Amino acid sequence: MPKHMLHISLFFLLLTASTGVWMRLYTVSNSVHIIPYDHLLHGHSHAAILGWTFLAMLIIFFKLSWDELDNMQQEAKLLILSTGILTFIMFIAFLVEGYALYSIILSTVHILIEYWAIIFILRFLKKKPSIPFASRLFMKGAFLTLFISSLGPWSLGVIASQQLQKSDLFDMAIYFYLHFQYNGWLTLMLIGMFIYALSKKGIQIQKNIVIYSFWTYTISLFPGYFLSILWYDFGKIGIILGMIGAFGQLISVMLLCYTFFKNKITIQFHFSNRNHSLLKIVFILFFCKSILELFLLYSPLANLIYETRNLVIGYLHLVLLGFITLFIFALYQMETLIDDTKLFVNVGILIFLIGFGINEIILFLSGLSQLILDKPILFQNHLLTIASGLLTFGILFIWCSLFTRQKKIVSTTNKNP
Numbered sequence: 327m328p329k330h331m332l333h334i335s336l337f338f339l340l341l342t343a344s345t346g347v348w349m350r351l352y353t354v355s356n357s358v359h360i361i362p363y364d365h366l367l368h369g370h371s372h373a374a375i376l377g378w379t380f381l382a383m384l385i386i387f388f389k390l391s392w393d394e395l396d397n398m399q400q401e402a403k404l405l406i407l408s409t410g411i412l413t414f415i416m417f418i419a420f421l422v423e424g425y426a427l428y429s430i431i432l433s434t435v436h437i438l439i440e441y442w443a444i445i446f447i448l449r450f451l452k453k454k455p456s457i458p459f460a461s462r463l464f465m466k467g468a469f470l471t472l473f474i475s476s477l478g479p480w481s482l483g484v485i486a487s488q489q490l491q492k493s494d495l496f497d498m499a500i501y502f503y504l505h506f507q508y509n510g511w512l513t514l515m516l517i518g519m520f521i522y523a524l525s526k527k528g529i530q531i532q533k534n535i536v537i538y539s540f541w542t543y544t545i546s547l548f549p550g551y552f553l554s555i556l557w558y559d560f561g562k563i564g565i566i567l568g569m570i571g572a573f574g575q576l577i578s579v580m581l582l583c584y585t586f587f588k589n590k591i592t593i594q595f596h597f598s599n600r601n602h603s604l605l606k607i608v609f610i611l612f613f614c615k616s617i618l619e620l621f622l623l624y625s626p627l628a629n630l631i632y633e634t635r636n637l638v639i640g641y642l643h644l645v646l647l648g649f650i651t652l653f654i655f656a657l658y659q660m661e662t663l664i665d666d667t668k669l670f671v672n673v674g675i676l677i678f679l680i681g682f683g684i685n686e687i688i689l690f691l692s693g694l695s696q697l698i699l700d701k702p703i704l705f706q707n708h709l710l711t712i713a714s715g716l717l718t719f720g721i722l723f724i725w726c727s728l729f730t731r732q733k734k735i736v737s738t739t740n741k742n743p
């Protein structure tokens with residue numbers, strides 16, 4: 327698979343991180359206030375979700391199936407290139423004009439590219455019955471939820487045309503999009519590809535448990551949306567639906583974690599120790615995220631949490647930067663897209679993990695301090711800026727590893743036959 331695809335995805339991750347640092351600097355220095363903050367925020371979240379994570383999903387899938395894509399390879403390259411170019415122009419549009427005409431047109435075109443990607447992969451899956459059933463199931467669930475998530479941005483256009491940008495409905499449409507993106511599309515696709523990657527090494531997971539987990543997860547995903555909008559008073563029905571969603575997802579996540587830990591010796595045998603440790607962190611974060619969601623069921627607490635910006639941002643990044651991005655790194659390692667025998671990769675991931683840890687601790691502590699004591703914690707803006715800087719350095723190291731030659735640092739790291 328052409329290496330430039332990987333460069334494009336890491337470029338967007340670096341862009342995401344740099345805009346993150348830039349936003350953090352807004353709180354410590356006036357000299358960086360060059361464009362309105364909300365333009366930067368839109369640029370950041372769109373580069374992250376439509377650039378980094380979307381491209382990473384395609385790249386991992388293409389890497390897993392490159393040799394079998396045959397005459398579809400050209401189209402795959404075109405898909406990556408069009409997404410890269412479009413998302414970069416969209417990013418610039420967001421920086422220049424914020425959420426306005428051109429950025430809206432470009433993000434609408436991105437949705438059409440998403441439909442193209444869905445059709446492309448489904449066409450391929452139809453031709454290749456050899457891909458494990460459980461993996462196909464998760465991927466098909468991912469496409470369904472990617473499609474459903476796209477209804478969010480379409481409805482934003484309708485809501486905005488009614489001059490309702492400041493209404494609860496507008497916020498609900500944004501949360502609808504985010505929920506089906508990260509709990510649906512990204513999570514299901516990553517698990518589907520993880521099972522695919524394991525099967526390519528001959529690792530057979532407990533099929534029945536995984537299929538049961540898929541149905542529990544996917545069905546509870548729909549009532550689970552209510553967890554994101556419990557700040558709006560839906561009465562008892564909202565709480566009951568949220569409860570079904572939270573417990574359904576928790577059960578299925580526990581089943582997936584059980585399957586992972588049950589197969590850990592085989593996974594450890596086929597992949598490196600570092601790769602396995604990273605996967606362990608990913609599954610622990612997956613479990614923690616599902617536990618945290620239970621707190622939202624208590625609606626007075628849910629209201630306070632939604633009003634505390636740092637708690638919302640802390641949770642979002644626990645999922646998107648922790649669980650999702652680390653899962654992508656782990657799959658990049660499993661598919662040798664990044665080489666974990668290289669010093670740059672290991673140092674990069676270590677710095678990234680430290681940055682991520684500091685970021686989460688400060689965001690949650692400052693959120694709690696704001697909630698309970700009604701005041702921020704000492705140096706929180708400086709510490710958050712340092713954490714963002716570390717995350718950026720970590721990503722730079724990982725990217726730089728693509729330009730360095732292979733160098734083994736521990737003899738046990740590659741046990742592949």
Ligand code: HEM
Nearest residue numbers: 342343346347349350367371374375379639646647714717
């Ligand atoms: C790589 C390091 C990253 C840094 C340093 C960072 C930093 C930030 C900062 C400073 C904010 C604004 C916080 C505020 O206004 O209170 C933010 C918001 C956000 N970030 Fe990140 N972020 C990073 C990665 C990511 C990733 C990987 C994703 C998604 C895949 C992501 C998605 C978001 C979203 C959705 C928001 C909220 C946008 C909104 O409220 O409209 N971030 N991030």
